[in-house]
Amino acid sequence: MGNRGMEELIPLVNKLQDAFSSIGQSCHLDLPQIAVVGGQSAGKSSVLENFVGRDFLPRGSGIVTRRPLILQLIFSKTEYAEFLHCKSRKFTDFEEVRQEIEVETDRVTGTNKGISPVPINLRIYSPHVLNLTLIDLPGITKVPVGDQPQDIEYQIKDMILQFISRESSLILAVTPANMDLANSDALKLAKEVDPQGLRTIGVITKLDLMDEGTDARDVLENKLLPLRRGYIGVVNRSQKDIEGKKDIRTALAAERKFFLSHPAYRHIADRMGTPHLQKTLNQQLTNHIRESLPALRSKLQSQLLSLEKEVEEYKNFRPDDPTRKTKALLQMVQQFGVDFEKRIEGSGDQVDTLELSGGARINRIFHERFPFELVKMEFDEKDLRREISYAIKNIHGVRTGLFTPDLAFEAIVKKQVVKLKEPCLKCVDLVIQELISTVRQCTSKLSSYPRLREETERIVTTYIREREGRTKDQILLLIDIEQSYINTNHEDFIGFANAQQRSTQLNKKRAVPNQVIRRGWLTINNISLMKGGSKEYWFVLTAESLSWYKDEEEKEKKYMLPLDNLKIRDVEKGFMSNKHVFAIFNTEQRNVYKDLRQIELACDSQEDVDSWKASFLRAGVYPEKDQAENEDGAQENTFSMDPQLERQVETIRNLVDSYVAIINKSIRDLMPKTIMHLMINNTKAFIHHELLAYLYSSADQSSLMEESADQAQRRDDMLRMYHALKEALNIIGDISTSTVSTPVPPPVDDTWIQSTSSHSPTPQRRPVSSVHPPGRPPAVRGPTPGPPLIPVPVGPATFSAPPIPSRPGPHPGVFANNDPFSAPPQIPSRPARIPPGIPPGVPSRRPPAAPSRPTIIRPAEPSLLD
Numbered sequence: 001m002g003n004r005g006m007e008e009l010i011p012l013v014n015k016l017q018d019a020f021s022s023i024g025q026s027c028h029l030d031l032p033q034i035a036v037v038g039g040q041s042a043g044k045s046s047v048l049e050n051f052v053g054r055d056f057l058p059r060g061s062g063i064v065t066r067r068p069l070i071l072q073l074i075f076s077k078t079e080y081a082e083f084l085h086c087k088s089r090k091f092t093d094f095e096e097v098r099q100e101i102e103v104e105t106d107r108v109t110g111t112n113k114g115i116s117p118v119p120i121n122l123r124i125y126s127p128h129v130l131n132l133t134l135i136d137l138p139g140i141t142k143v144p145v146g147d148q149p150q151d152i153e154y155q156i157k158d159m160i161l162q163f164i165s166r167e168s169s170l171i172l173a174v175t176p177a178n179m180d181l182a183n184s185d186a187l188k189l190a191k192e193v194d195p196q197g198l199r200t201i202g203v204i205t206k207l208d209l210m211d212e213g214t215d216a217r218d219v220l221e222n223k224l225l226p227l228r229r230g231y232i233g234v235v236n237r238s239q240k241d242i243e244g245k246k247d248i249r250t251a252l253a254a255e256r257k258f259f260l261s262h263p264a265y266r267h268i269a270d271r272m273g274t275p276h277l278q279k280t281l282n283q284q285l286t287n288h289i290r291e292s293l294p295a296l297r298s299k300l301q302s303q304l305l306s307l308e309k310e311v312e313e314y315k316n317f318r319p320d321d322p323t324r325k326t327k328a329l330l331q332m333v334q335q336f337g338v339d340f341e342k343r344i345e346g347s348g349d350q351v352d353t354l355e356l357s358g359g360a361r362i363n364r365i366f367h368e369r370f371p372f373e374l375v376k377m378e379f380d381e382k383d384l385r386r387e388i389s390y391a392i393k394n395i396h397g398v399r400t401g402l403f404t405p406d407l408a409f410e411a412i413v414k415k416q417v418v419k420l421k422e423p424c425l426k427c428v429d430l431v432i433q434e435l436i437s438t439v440r441q442c443t444s445k446l447s448s449y450p451r452l453r454e455e456t457e458r459i460v461t462t463y464i465r466e467r468e469g470r471t472k473d474q475i476l477l478l479i480d481i482e483q484s485y486i487n488t489n490h491e492d493f494i495g496f497a498n499a500q501q502r503s504t505q506l507n508k509k510r511a512v513p514n515q516v517i518r519r520g521w522l523t524i525n526n527i528s529l530m531k532g533g534s535k536e537y538w539f540v541l542t543a544e545s546l547s548w549y550k551d552e553e554e555k556e557k558k559y560m561l562p563l564d565n566l567k568i569r570d571v572e573k574g575f576m577s578n579k580h581v582f583a584i585f586n587t588e589q590r591n592v593y594k595d596l597r598q599i600e601l602a603c604d605s606q607e608d609v610d611s612w613k614a615s616f617l618r619a620g621v622y623p624e625k626d627q628a629e630n631e632d633g634a635q636e637n638t639f640s641m642d643p644q645l646e647r648q649v650e651t652i653r654n655l656v657d658s659y660v661a662i663i664n665k666s667i668r669d670l671m672p673k674t675i676m677h678l679m680i681n682n683t684k685a686f687i688h689h690e691l692l693a694y695l696y697s698s699a700d701q702s703s704l705m706e707e708s709a710d711q712a713q714r715r716d717d718m719l720r721m722y723h724a725l726k727e728a729l730n731i732i733g734d735i736s737t738s739t740v741s742t743p744v745p746p747p748v749d750d751t752w753i754q755s756t757s758s759h760s761p762t763p764q765r766r767p768v769s770s771v772h773p774p775g776r777p778p779a780v781r782g783p784t785p786g787p788p789l790i791p792v793p794v795g796p797a798t799f800s801a802p803p804i805p806s807r808p809g810p811h812p813g814v815f816a817n818n819d820p821f822s823a824p825p826q827i828p829s830r831p832a833r834i835p836p837g838i839p840p841g842v843p844s845r846r847p848p849a850a851p852s853r854p855t856i857i858r859p860a861e862p863s864l865l866d
Contacts, residue, residue, distance in 0.1 A: 015734075033134065033170070034135070035137060035171055036172045037164060037186040037189055038176075038186040039139050039140045040140065047205070050234070051274075052124070052129070056098050058101055065139065066113070066114065067105050067109060067116050067120050068120070068138070068163065069122060071133070072121070072133050073126070073133070076127065083122055084122075113148055114148060137163060139156075140153070140186070161189065164189065164193050167199075170201065171199055172277075174203045175187065175204055176204075182225060184753075187753050198229075200227060201280060202232070204231050207235055217265065220271075227750060230745070232273075233259070233273070235258050235259075237251045283742050287742060290735075300728050304722070311722050325702070328449075328705060333691060336445070339445070340439065340687055344359040344438065357438070357441070361434045366671070370427045371614060372611070375618060391652075409486075409655050413486055417479060417483045417660075420479050424671060427671060431679065435464055447711070455699060482663050482666070482667075492662050493659060515542060517618055517619050518539075521538060521552075524599055524600070526596065527596075546566075546584070563619055566585070568582055570623075571600050580603050580609045582600070582601055582612070583598045583599065585597060
């Protein structure tokens, strides 16, 4: 290999790759691609070959590279090449690679100089290369030959721009030394896509082919026509050297000798040549790697932090530690108790923001679900009145009673108290479900030890079931106590005198007027599409009305619906809807809202529907009964009720309502207290103080702490990943300190590069020739050997000798009166009319031959200025 700089970079990149491979990931360095741009036969392919260190690209005169060659260098232990169009074949002889490129080019473009934008993809695997992409592009040409299209200039330019527009590509703008630099199409294209000059490097080739006495010293010193990253001169092998099989190492030695022996380049020889170009490109790759390190380090650190929490429980445990299982058992049981208590009592850390869990769900059972079950139990007014009337008549028997019997009151109250058993026991069942669910959530951290998790769940669940029996017994005892003695002297009891005076309507609505019972979002589901379709509103339920607003600010009220004569009914969920729906309607068959007999209100979950129904019940809006039950009730209620009986029924109804309200209030208060004391607090104490003893008595420690095979593998993988991440971070730190980053050169005035917006690479030539002064003095066009000529002013501008193909240097006298960066150079059209083969010494009005060139070229070229 001829590229030593790349060989030094390979271990550095390999360290990064190994670090990432150890954690099962790829290291995305995305190294820059290197594209060579230049005119035809400028030496682009030779520059690429020198960089790779292999001789494998086609050579010849005219246009040789007729399709883009995308060359991917891939680090590998063995050296071979393969093409994308024939993947099954591996090339170990690079002479065969060159022949395959020529054959593949001719297959698409033909053999008569045709071009194609379809790239050839070549991969070279070698232990001497980095993972890089190099692109060999067709040379810029203007005149079509052979089968080339008439717009070949534009096609090639578009093709080049596709590859060099990428921000991560380095552009090598190749210009031969025997061509005027101001006419460099490569630099113009580079300026279009890289106006700041951050990724463009000027490469001057064919320095050894310049005419005797001429040189490109001022260009290479970046004094004339400067670039931000400057110019690097190279001497490639000639066609004769290539045909003579001169290898690249010998060519590099000859190049070094050329720069050291040439008087114009001797002082800058250390900054010239292919090795320096390789070093510059390698430094760019090093800079890119260093710029990529912060992102890679950040990625590794975030992974390490995420692993910290997972390996916290066993990262300090050694597998061979005999006390490891005991420590783990004690820690896990203790952590299980802490987690259970946090979920029940609530905690600020690890809060679930997606749904209610643990204690919050139990609280909802206590204060929403249980009151809802109690209210549901007492809504049937007709049934209650009928039972009271039967009780009064049965107590009087054959006699007609003159007074309201208190025994009827006691009978009805006791019957109502017995009905409390069902919602109370249902409340206990709901709390037990939540407790068991909480236990299972907390034992998820014990999944690494399946037997331990199973035993823990079994022991705690068994204890909860034991407490369930005691809790239910205690609650039934409370209800029996309430039933055993009817305390009519209770301070909240209204008594007979007040009961006779209270009206039914006031009794029906016990809520305080205008008291807000509930607020929330609901969707009115049955508005037709013609009237806007379903829409979500902010609802406010009070003791007297249901109102809805545009939003929760409650500024724009849409409607207010009084609660009189309203009832609730269930509505089946629509086929395509995921909402849960209930409806409100008027019992007197009136429209509820606009022309709707009922409004359907939709919620996101059944829990929300139940909660809203409970709120409506508190406001006195009850569910409708089934139609069959209503018909039966109507038939049974056909008996006549005399006024005296009606008054007695009303009195007892008010007494029952008052006393049942007292009992409900007491039960709503005692139920959460009883469940908390007998079930939840006892369960917490059991987990903290007795669970460990039960675990030791149920099985031996070894079997309890036996890991599953999957968990053991996962633990080993996690620990290995953890240590690999730390090692990778150390490697990145070493690379950061062991590599040197070169600063970006300061900006230069490169406005001399005429960035073309059109497709014509040299738009100046035709306009200048059309306005050429006809009477230009001969002395300006043809200087003679001797001292430098003084430019002769013609009109407003100063002109001097036009450049010729072998003359990159400018005239010395130009910069005395003109700023070289003041304006883009105007190129006279004379060179286009000069035949390239004029022998030296032939007298003519045209520019003189070789003897006169040394004087004109060395310092500065007047033709480059306007």
